[in-house]
Amino acid sequence: LSVVLVLVFVNYFLGTGILAMKYGLFKDLLNNKKFDLRMFLSYSTEYFLRVFLLRIFIGIFATIALLFSLAMLLLMGKYNARTAGLTALIILLLLVVLIKLGVMFRYAIMFFKNKSAFASIKESLHYLMKKPGFLVTIFLIISLVGFLMNGAAIAIDFIFSYIFGFLGNTFMLMLQGLTRIVLYLIFVVWSDIFIFVLYLKIKP
Numbered sequence: 170l171s172v173v174l175v176l177v178f179v180n181y182f183l184g185t186g187i188l189a190m191k192y193g194l195f196k197d198l199l200n201n202k203k204f205d206l207r208m209f210l211s212y213s214t215e216y217f218l219r220v221f222l223l224r225i226f227i228g229i230f231a232t233i234a235l236l237f238s239l240a241m242l243l244l245m246g247k248y249n250a251r252t253a254g255l256t257a258l259i260i261l262l263l264l265v266v267l268i269k270l271g272v273m274f275r276y277a278i279m280f281f282k283n284k285s286a287f288a289s290i291k292e293s294l295h296y297l298m299k300k301p302g303f304l305v306t307i308f309l310i311i312s313l314v315g316f317l318m319n320g321a322a323i324a325i326d327f328i329f330s331y332i333f334g335f336l337g338n339t340f341m342l343m344l345q346g347l348t349r350i351v352l353y354l355i356f357v358v359w360s361d362i363f364i365f366v367l368y369l370k371i372k373p
Contacts, residue, residue, distance in 0.1 A: 186214075188220050192280050216280070219289075222287075277364060277368035329344055
């Protein structure tokens with residue numbers, strides 16, 4: 170267990186540095202700046218603490234949403250377990266969506282305005298209050314593209330199975346896994362840039 174916790178902790182730290190470099194690169198590209206390797210690497214230290222705290226805050230929000238849903242489950246479970254389970258699930262999903270909408274612009278605000286983690290979340294929540302329809306539209310578009318990308322991954326799996334099936338299950342699993350990783354990375358990069366671009370269009 171301790172080894173697993175250490176691996177998770179190390180991965181969390183590495184992931185924070187990578188996120189900082191990624192969003193710093195997006196900011197530079199959208200500001201029409203030339204790629205600078207030294208600047209790109211410096212984002213991992215300059216923004217590390219802020220990105221780390223931001224991820225901690227989001228984790229706390231998610232934990233609160235989960236605990237609230239579990240509390241509802243326990244309270245309602247005394248009367249009707251099936252209804253309680255469904256209600257708790259719906260509440261959890263709604264809270265998760267609300268959190269996603271509320272913090273959608275957190276990284277864009279942090280990197281374009283050079284704000285702290287708390288200030289980035291606070292300003293992002295302001296957009297939820299001011300332009301909820303706009304954020305819901307963004308969320309639906311990203312969800313739709315994600316759904317289509319997943320459908321494309323399934324279709325590619327069938328195609329690869331038909332063409333390369335004779336090479337064996339092990340090769341097929343590796344090929345399908347690689348395809349899904351590539352499609353996932355494409356989707357993540359696209360959705361992040363999409364959010365950054367839209368933020369630039371509405372920011373004061």
